[in-house]
Amino acid sequence: MKKLVSVCFALIISMFFQTAQAQKFDEYFETGVMRVDLVFSGTAEETSYALSGVKKEQFYSGPKSNMIDPFDYGDHKFVVKDSASGKTIFSHTYCTLFREWQTTEESQTIRRAYPHVIRFPWPIASVVVEIHDRNKQGAFQKSWSATLNPQSIFSDPGNPYHFETVELEINGTAEEKVDLLFLAEGYTAEEMDKFIEDAKRSAGYIFSEEPFKSKRSMFNIRAVKSTSQDSGTDIPGEAIWKNTVVNSSFYTFGIERYMTTMDYKSVCDVAASAHYDQIYILVNTDKYGGGGIYNHYSISAAGNEASRAVVIHEFGHAFGGLADEYYNSAVAYNDYFPLEVEPWNPNLTTLVDFDSKWKNMVSEGTPVPTPSEEAYKEIVGVYEGGGYVARGVYRPMIDCRMHTNDAAFCPVCSEALKKMIATITGL
Numbered sequence: 001m002k003k004l005v006s007v008c009f010a011l012i013i014s015m016f017f018q019t020a021q022a023q024k025f026d027e028y029f030e031t032g033v034m035r036v037d038l039v040f041s042g043t044a045e046e047t048s049y050a051l052s053g054v055k056k057e058q059f060y061s062g063p064k065s066n067m068i069d070p071f072d073y074g075d076h077k078f079v080v081k082d083s084a085s086g087k088t089i090f091s092h093t094y095c096t097l098f099r100e101w102q103t104t105e106e107s108q109t110i111r112r113a114y115p116h117v118i119r120f121p122w123p124i125a126s127v128v129v130e131i132h133d134r135n136k137q138g139a140f141q142k143s144w145s146a147t148l149n150p151q152s153i154f155s156d157p158g159n160p161y162h163f164e165t166v167e168l169e170i171n172g173t174a175e176e177k178v179d180l181l182f183l184a185e186g187y188t189a190e191e192m193d194k195f196i197e198d199a200k201r202s203a204g205y206i207f208s209e210e211p212f213k214s215k216r217s218m219f220n221i222r223a224v225k226s227t228s229q230d231s232g233t234d235i236p237g238e239a240i241w242k243n244t245v246v247n248s249s250f251y252t253f254g255i256e257r258y259m260t261t262m263d264y265k266s267v268c269d270v271a272a273s274a275h276y277d278q279i280y281i282l283v284n285t286d287k288y289g290g291g292g293i294y295n296h297y298s299i300s301a302a303g304n305e306a307s308r309a310v311v312i313h314e315f316g317h318a319f320g321g322l323a324d325e326y327y328n329s330a331v332a333y334n335d336y337f338p339l340e341v342e343p344w345n346p347n348l349t350t351l352v353d354f355d356s357k358w359k360n361m362v363s364e365g366t367p368v369p370t371p372s373e374e375a376y377k378e379i380v381g382v383y384e385g386g387g388y389v390a391r392g393v394y395r396p397m398i399d400c401r402m403h404t405n406d407a408a409f410c411p412v413c414s415e416a417l418k419k420m421i422a423t424i425t426g427l
């Protein structure tokens with residue numbers, strides 16, 4: 001009886017908690033999305049933001065509870081506060097390609113500008129929006145803020161595109177599932193059947209691997225038939241230039257295999273066609289390459305023979321905030337992970353604050369650092385080399401999907417991905 005009483009009590013508490021959380025959404029937000037477009041410019045040493053427009057989009061897909069981002073991930077965080085009370089009512093962490101560019105040689109000598117977009121549920125009353133950037137010491141620092149009024153006549157409700165969205169797999173409502181949205185890039189109108197087949201196959205790659213395999217029912221999968229004028233994508237090293245809907249290109253920062261798009265505004269314009277928590281840009285090319293930027297987008301070649309490995313790896317970056325655990329391939333970055341700062345990514349450590357990482361998954365008796373020897377092959381430890389450097393940055397396993405890309409996700413990466421699924425689905 002005692003047990004029954006305590007179960008009921010727990011039920012009442014949880015019902016009360018859910019009601020309180022649900023009321024909170026309705027207290028501050030209504031249907032729709034406030035999309036804030038900015039221009040983000042600077043050099044290696046400084047950045048600045050300028051507002052370029054406010055839009056009203058249709059599809060909010062995140063949870064209606066847990067609207068404060070529990071992860072201290074990313075290079076950026078935006079915070080939405082109710083103007084009247086000053087209370088934080090929404091926050092979200094993410095990365096951008098611009099921030100990666102700021103670690104390249106070019107950013108030492110040239111000033112560049114990239115589009116920057118943030119989105120949150122449409123507020124009922126005036127809100128203060130703040131963008132915080134992570135500083136060199138690893139802490140978030142406020143870089144921009146503005147008071148935005150949802151009643152403003154300048155909130156544009158128009159969507160520049162009217163592309164058809166195909167529902168590939170729906171397992172529940174947008175707010176209780178992770179909504180994965182494939183965008184067609186470099187597919188002409190005649191190639192849309194091919195795109196849908198490519199999107200199905202790419203989704204199949206992600207859900208062929210744990211932890212996604214057993215959590216498939218926590219996802220919805222859709223595909224936007226976004227048509228391009230030309231077929232393919234830009235390959236500047238071969239003087240190939242194509243007119244495509246989100247302006248993707250190989251040779252980002254001079255690295256041939258690094259295919260991205262700097263045109264995040266067009267990415268968001270296309271994605272506004274449907275619900276999404278994660279954008280996957282599928283590029284109509286056989287050439288090896290791609291990229292994944294945390295809570296920004298994943299992008300990869302649809303037709304390369306290594307596509308399965310690339311799709312899963314890039315999705316690990318974009319969805320889980322996972323860092324590259326390798327250190328032996330050419331990248332354009334300098335000092336990407338400063339050794340005196342604990343990286344924010346869940347799968348790397350500089351041992352500055354290892355307590356905040358996977359220390360509880362390292363069994364007693366495992367030496368720290370852990371030698372890269374056969375005896376420790378399947379053991380979670382602290383192995384030197386990762387984050388593009390051989391010394392001073394440590395990874396959790398000898399091999400992992402984020403290391404050689406031949407293995408499955410290591411237990412630390414897998415745990416981080418599961419936590420992210422639970423948060424987005426509100427569980």
Ligand SMILES: [Zn+2]
Binds near residue numbers: 411414
């Ligand atoms: Zn890993």
